[in-house]
Amino acid sequence: xxxxxxxxxxxxxxxxxxxxxxxxVGLALTMLVPLVNVLAVSFTxxxxxxxxxxxxxxxxxxxxxxxxxxxxxxxxxxxxxxTLVTIAGTLLHVFFASMAGYVLTKQKFxxxxxxxxxxxxxxxxxxxxxxxxxxxxxxxxSLIDTLYALxxxxxxxxxxxxxxxxxxxxxxxxxxxxxVMDGAREFTIFSKIYFPLAVPGIVTITIFxxxxxxxxFLPAVLFINSPKRYTLQIALRSLVVSxxxxxxxxxxxxxxxxxxxxxxxxxxxxxxxxxQKYFIKGIMIGAVKE
Numbered sequence: 102x103x104x105x106x107x108x109x110x111x112x113x114x115x116x117x118x119x120x121x122x123x124x125x126v127g128l129a130l131t132m133l134v135p136l137v138n139v140l141a142v143s144f145t146x147x148x149x150x151x152x153x154x155x156x157x158x159x160x161x162x163x164x165x166x167x168x169x170x171x172x173x174x175x176x177x178x179x180x181x182x183x184t185l186v187t188i189a190g191t192l193l194h195v196f197f198a199s200m201a202g203y204v205l206t207k208q209k210f211x212x213x214x215x216x217x218x219x220x221x222x223x224x225x226x227x228x229x230x231x232x233x234x235x236x237x238x239x240x241x242x243s244l245i246d247t248l249y250a251l252x253x254x255x256x257x258x259x260x261x262x263x264x265x266x267x268x269x270x271x272x273x274x275x276x277x278x279x280x281v282m283d284g285a286r287e288f289t290i291f292s293k294i295y296f297p298l299a300v301p302g303i304v305t306i307t308i309f310x311x312x313x314x315x316x317x318f319l320p321a322v323l324f325i326n327s328p329k330r331y332t333l334q335i336a337l338r339s340l341v342v343s344x345x346x347x348x349x350x351x352x353x354x355x356x357x358x359x360x361x362x363x364x365x366x367x368x369x370x371x372x373x374x375x376x377q378k379y380f381i382k383g384i385m386i387g388a389v390k391e
Contacts, residue, residue, distance in 0.1 A: 134155065134157075136366075137157055138155050138156055138157070139359045139362050139363060140359075140363055141156040141157055141158050141159050142156055142159075142166075142355055142356055142359040143166050143167070143356055143359035143360040143362075143363045144159045144162050144163060144164065144166070144356070145159040145160070145161065145162075145163060145166070145355075145356050146161050146163045146165060146356070147165060147166075147354040147356060149161060149356075150166065150354050150355035150356035150359070151354065151355055163356070165354075165356065166354065166355075166356030166357045166358075166359065166360040167357075167360045169353065169354065169356075169357040169360075170357045170360045170361055170364070173353070173357075174336075174340060174353065174357065174361075176333075176336060176340075176361055176364065178329065178331070179331045179332055179333045179335065179336035179337075180333055180364065182248060182330060182331065182332050182333070183315065183332040183333035183334070184368075185248060186248055186251045186252055186314060186317070186332060187311060187314040187315045189252045190251065190252045190253075190254075190255070190256070190310070190314045191307060191310045191311050191314055193252065193256050194255070194256055194257065194258070194261065194306070194310045195261075195303055195306055195307050195310065197256060197257050198257055198258065198261035198262050198265055198306055199265050199291075199295075199296060199299070199303065200291065201220065201257060201262045201265070201266075202261075202262050202263070202264070202265025202266040202268070202269055203265070203266075203269055203291050203295055204216070205217065205220070205262070205266045206266055206269045206270050220259055220262055220263075221259055221263075223258075223259050224259045224260075228319070232319075232323065235254070235323075236323055236324075239253075239254075239324055244324070245324055245326070246324065246325060246326045246327055246330060247324075247330070248325075248330060250320070250324040250325075251314075251317060251320055251321060251324060251325070251332065254320045254324075255313070255314075255320075258310075260306075260309070261306040261309070261310065264302060264305065264306060265299065265302055265303075265306065267302075268299050268301070268302035269295055269299060269302075272294075272295055272298050272299070276294050276298075277290050277294060277295075280293075280294055304376045307376070308372060308373060308376055311369075311372055312369055312372075315333075315365075315368060315369060316334060317332065317334060318334045318335070318338070321334060321335050322335065333365050334365070336361070337358075337361050337362065337365060340353060340357070340358050340361050
């Protein structure tokens with residue numbers, strides 16, 4: 102009887118694993134096939150790229166799409182703008198979020214309750230509800246149609262602050278107490294002790310912020326007017342949606358559009374691949390407390 106039960110249980114478990122794997126493979130294909138299609142079309146000729154079919158590989162490989170993208174469309178300018186905004190904004194975000202998280206780890210200080218309320222309040226307010234006030238503030242600061250507006254926006258976020266707070270709380274307080282006895286000030290304790298020991302948490306918010314800023318679209322549409330200050334996402338939208346490029350009357354083939362999408366994805370994949378182990382560790386430590 103026990104053997105029958107074990108055999109039935111083992112069969113059910115294997116059946117569950119098989120069905121689960123089939124579902125996961127199906128979900129993976131829904132994400133991989135479009136990416137492979139984009140990559141394949143980007144390496145096709147102009148004529149082949151207009152074929153209305155899903156391509157897994159180019160029939161006649163060509164780099165004419167990438168040549169068009171850089172020579173006629175001049176995608177390098179939006180790419181540089183996007184890179185500057187992403188790097189500068191991410192560095193400032195990580196620095197200020199880490200400092201705020203460090204401050205919230207302190208047991209008692211004047212105004213802590215008010216500060217915690219101010220930190221958590223933005224989580225309840227969607228950005229779409231404060232678009233007009235933000236735009237008015239940017240205009241009064243003379244930041245409209247400048248890349249500084251895209252750097253300043255979302256400089257801090259509640260998620261990043263709370264994640265860093267949870268991570269800093271896992272660092273032994275004895276290290277800070279020893280530093281205080283040696284005469285170290287708060288900023289020295291933060292920069293020399295807490296910040297270096299929080300690498301997984303820092304990498305986690307860095308990846309989240311890098312991806313968010315690299316794909317930033319709505320703020321760029323609101324604050325940027327000049328084509329020379331376009332970021333990559335605005336340029337790609339103009340390239341993919343429009344049948345013509347603003348600087349020429351010649352039509353842009355699909356291979357150039359797909360090439361633009363490939364170029365926009367490469368930095369995101371590279372960042373995640375190199376920082377994957379820190380990212381997973383940061384999520385686990387920052388989210389689970391023992």
